[in-house]
Amino acid sequence: MATTATEPTADRDERVRRVGGIRKLLDRPELGAIAGLIVVWVFFAIIAAENNFVGMATTASILNRAAPLGILAVAVALLMIAGEFDLSIGSILGFSGMAIMIAVTPVDAGGLGWSLMPAVILALVLALVTGLINGWLVIVTRLPSFIITLGTLFTFRGLTIAITRLRTNRTQLGNLDEVPGYEFFRSYFGRDFEILGAHFSISILWWIAFTALATWMLVRTRSGNWIFGTGGAPDAARAVGVPVRRVKIALFLTTAFAAFFVAMSQAVEFTGADTLRGTRREFEAIIAAVVGGCLLTGGYGSAIGAALGALIFAMVQQGIVITGIDGDWYQVFIGVVLLAAVIFNNFIRRKAASR
Amino acid sequence: MSTDNDALIETRHLSKYFGSVIAIKDISMLVHPGRVTCLLGDNGAGKSTLIKTLSGVYEPSEGEYLCDGEEMHLKSPRDALARGIATVYQDLAMIPLLSIWRNFFLGSEPTKGWGPLRRFDVKKAKEITREELSKMGIDIRDPEQAVGTLSGGERQSLAIARAVYFGARVLILDEPTAALGVKQAGVVLRYIVKAKQRGVAVVFITHNPHHAFPVGDHFVILRRGSVFGDFSKDEVTLEHLVQMMAGGAELDTLTHELERVAADDPDLRRAVAELAQEVKAAPQLPGAAEPSSPPVTDGEAGPED
Numbered sequence: 009m010a011t012t013a014t015e016p017t018a019d020r021d022e023r024v025r026r027v028g029g030i031r032k033l034l035d036r037p038e039l040g041a042i043a044g045l046i047v048v049w050v051f052f053a054i055i056a057a058e059n060n061f062v063g064m065a066t067t068a069s070i071l072n073r074a075a076p077l078g079i080l081a082v083a084v085a086l087l088m089i090a091g092e093f094d095l096s097i098g099s100i101l102g103f104s105g106m107a108i109m110i111a112v113t114p115v116d117a118g119g120l121g122w123s124l125m126p127a128v129i130l131a132l133v134l135a136l137v138t139g140l141i142n143g144w145l146v147i148v149t150r151l152p153s154f155i156i157t158l159g160t161l162f163t164f165r166g167l168t169i170a171i172t173r174l175r176t177n178r179t180q181l182g183n184l185d186e187v188p189g190y191e192f193f194r195s196y197f198g199r200d201f202e203i204l205g206a207h208f209s210i211s212i213l214w215w216i217a218f219t220a221l222a223t224w225m226l227v228r229t230r231s232g233n234w235i236f237g238t239g240g241a242p243d244a245a246r247a248v249g250v251p252v253r254r255v256k257i258a259l260f261l262t263t264a265f266a267a268f269f270v271a272m273s274q275a276v277e278f279t280g281a282d283t284l285r286g287t288r289r290e291f292e293a294i295i296a297a298v299v300g301g302c303l304l305t306g307g308y309g310s311a312i313g314a315a316l317g318a319l320i321f322a323m324v325q326q327g328i329v330i331t332g333i334d335g336d337w338y339q340v341f342i343g344v345v346l347l348a349a350v351i352f353n354n355f356i357r358r359k360a361a362s363r
Numbered sequence: 364m365s366t367d368n369d370a371l372i373e374t375r376h377l378s379k380y381f382g383s384v385i386a387i388k389d390i391s392m393l394v395h396p397g398r399v400t401c402l403l404g405d406n407g408a409g410k411s412t413l414i415k416t417l418s419g420v421y422e423p424s425e426g427e428y429l430c431d432g433e434e435m436h437l438k439s440p441r442d443a444l445a446r447g448i449a450t451v452y453q454d455l456a457m458i459p460l461l462s463i464w465r466n467f468f469l470g471s472e473p474t475k476g477w478g479p480l481r482r483f484d485v486k487k488a489k490e491i492t493r494e495e496l497s498k499m500g501i502d503i504r505d506p507e508q509a510v511g512t513l514s515g516g517e518r519q520s521l522a523i524a525r526a527v528y529f530g531a532r533v534l535i536l537d538e539p540t541a542a543l544g545v546k547q548a549g550v551v552l553r554y555i556v557k558a559k560q561r562g563v564a565v566v567f568i569t570h571n572p573h574h575a576f577p578v579g580d581h582f583v584i585l586r587r588g589s590v591f592g593d594f595s596k597d598e599v600t601l602e603h604l605v606q607m608m609a610g611g612a613e614l615d616t617l618t619h620e621l622e623r624v625a626a627d628d629p630d631l632r633r634a635v636a637e638l639a640q641e642v643k644a645a646p647q648l649p650g651a652a653e654p655s656s657p658p659v660t661d662g663e664a665g666p667e668d
Contacts (some may be wrong), residue, residue, distance in 0.1 A: 236458070237458050241458045249470035
C-alpha cells in the first residue's frame with residue numbers, strides 16, 4: 009500500500025468535520041418547506057389571531073384542504089425527482105371523477121347504471137390508461153414531458169367535458185349517496201373524525217400514509233435509488249443498468265393513480281363530481297413539490313417536502329379566507345411563496361453540489 | 364510477448380468503418396489479467412472507436428474479438444458487462460446529486476426482506492462502499508457526501524472501485540486522467556495499479572505518455588486508425604513513447620517552427636533548444652523502424668478521409 013500518513017479508519021475520518029444539527033439540516037431537501045411552514049404559520053398566527061387562526065377548527069380546515077393536494081403533490085414529487093412533469097394530473101382527476109359518476113348514473117339519465125365498486129374499478133383502469141399514454145408518449149417521442157402532458161392536459165379535460173355532455177347533457181353529476189355500495193366507500197374515503205369539536209377528514213390519514221409510503225420507497229428501496237438516478241443523470245443511470253424507461257412509466261402511472269384516488273375520495277365526500285374538478289391542480293401540485301425541495305431539473309427532492317409544501321399551500325389559502333383579506337390577493341401570495349422557494353432551493357443545491 | 368492462451372481479451376485484425384470512413388483498421392492486440400495495457404494515441408488516432416468496439420457499443424466491421432479465447436459478438440455494453448468487461452467513461456460515470464454509497468450501488472442494490480417489504484439494504488451498502496473503497500486505497504471522508512462534491516480524480520477512482528467490486532475482469536478506462544491536474548491524475552494512476560494488483564486486466568486509454576509509462580506493462584500506440592507500435596515495458600522508454608505519439612518528424616518540424624518564432628525571445632529560445640535536445644537525444648527505435656511482432660502499418664494505411 010502507498011504511504012499514507014493516516015490509515016482510513018473504519019469509524020471516523022479526521023477530515024470529517026463534526027457538523028452541527030443546522031448544517032445537517034441544510035442538506036435536507038425539506039428544509040425550505042419546514043422554514044416556510046414556520047414563517048407562514050407565525051405570520052397568520054399574528055395577523056389572524058383575532059380570527060382564531062390558532063385553533064382546532066382552523067387547523068382542521070387547513071389539513072382538510074391540504075390532504076387531497078398533498079396526495080397529488082407526493083406523486084408529482086416522485087415524478088419530478090425522476091426528471092419529468094405531469095401537467096395533466098388535474099385533467100386526469102376530472103376525468104376519473106366523471107368516469108365514476110357516468111358509470112353510476114342511471115341509464116335513462118345517460119349513465120351506465122352500475123353500482124359503485126365496478127364504477128371505481130373502471131375509473132381506476134381508465135386513469136391508469138391515461139398515465140400509460142403520458143408515459144408512453146414521453147418515452148417514444150423523447151419530447152419533454154412538459155409539452156406532452158400540456159397536450160394531454162387539454163385532451164383529457166376536453167374528453168371529460170365532451171363525453172359527459174354528450175351522454176348526460178350536463179356538466180355536473182350528483183346523488184352518489186343513492187348508489188349501491190356507497191356506504192362502504194364512504195367509511196374508507198369520505199368519513200370525518202371529530203376531535204375536540206373539529207371535523208378532520210379521513211383523507212388526512214390517506215395523505216399521511218401515502219407520504220410515508222413514498223418516503224420509504226425513495227430512501228429505503230432500490231426503486232427509490234433508481235428514481236433518483238433516473239432524474240439525476242439518465243445516461244449514467246442507464247449505463248449502470250437502471251431501467252430508466254420503466255421507472256418513468258411507473259411514475260406516470262403513479263401520478264395518474266394519485267389523481268384517480270383524489271377524484272374518487274372527493275366524489276365520495278361530495279357525493280358527486282364536476283367536469284371542471286381538478287382544474288389548475290397540476291400547478292398547485294408542482295408548486296407544493298417545488299416548495300418542498302424538488303428540483304425542476306430532477307434528481308433531488310423529497311416526498312415529505314412535497315407533503316409539507318401542500319400544507320403551506322393550504323395554510324395560505326385558509327389564512328387568507330379567515331383573515332378576510334380580499335381573495336384577489338391570494339394568487340399574489342402563492343406566487344411570492346413559490347418564487348422564494350425556488351430561489352432558496354437553487355441556493356441550497358449549489359451549496360450541495362460544490363461544498 | 365506472452366502467448367495467446369493466457370490473454371483475457373484479444374482482437375484479431377479488428378476494423379470498423381463508418382460508411383467510407385475507416386475509423387480503425389486491422390487492430391490486433393492482447394490484454395492480459397493483472398497487467399495494464401496502455402492504448403496511446405493522439406486525437407483522431409481511433410482510440411474512441413476502439414474503446415467503443417471493445418466495450419460493446421459498436422460491432423466491428425471486420426476481424427475477431429475474443430474473450431477467454433472464444434470469439435464473441437457483443438450487441439450492447441450490457442453484453443460486455445455480463446462477460447466482465449466494464450468501461451469507465453470520463454463523464455458518464457456518476458450521478459452528482461446522489462451520495463457516494465447510493466452511486467456505488469446504483470443499478471445493483473443489495474436488498475433484504477421479501478415481497479413488498481424487499482428493501483435496499485442501506486447498512487450493508489454503506490459498509491461495503493467504505494470497505495471496497497479502502498481496499499482500493501481510496502480514503503473517503505463521508506459516504507453520505509454527494510458525488511458532486513468530490514474532485515474529478517476521486518470520482519474516477521470511485522468509478523474504478525465500483526467496476527472492480529462488481530466483478531470487472533477487464534476494466535477499460537477512457538482517458539481517466541485527461542481532465543485532471545497533476546496531483547489528481549496521480550491519485551487515479553495509483554488506483555489503476557491497485558486494480559491491476561487485484562488481477563484485473565486494465566486497458567488504459569490516454570494521449571499522455573507521461574501518465575501511461577509509470578503504470579503500463581504494455582503499450583499499444585495508435586496512429587491514424589492503425590497500430591503503429593506494440594511494446595512491452597522493457598522494450599521502450601518514455602522518450603520513445605513521446606516521440607512515437609507525436610511522430611518524430613512532426614516534432615522536428617515543430618522545433619524548427621518554434622525556433623523561428625522564438626528568435627527574438629531569449630527565454631523561449633532556451634526552452635526550444637531544450638526541446639530540440641530532447642528530440643535528438645531519443646535514440647531511434649528498433650520497434651518503430653522495423654516492426655517485429657505485431658503487424659505495424661504506417662500512416663498511409665489510415666483513413667483517406
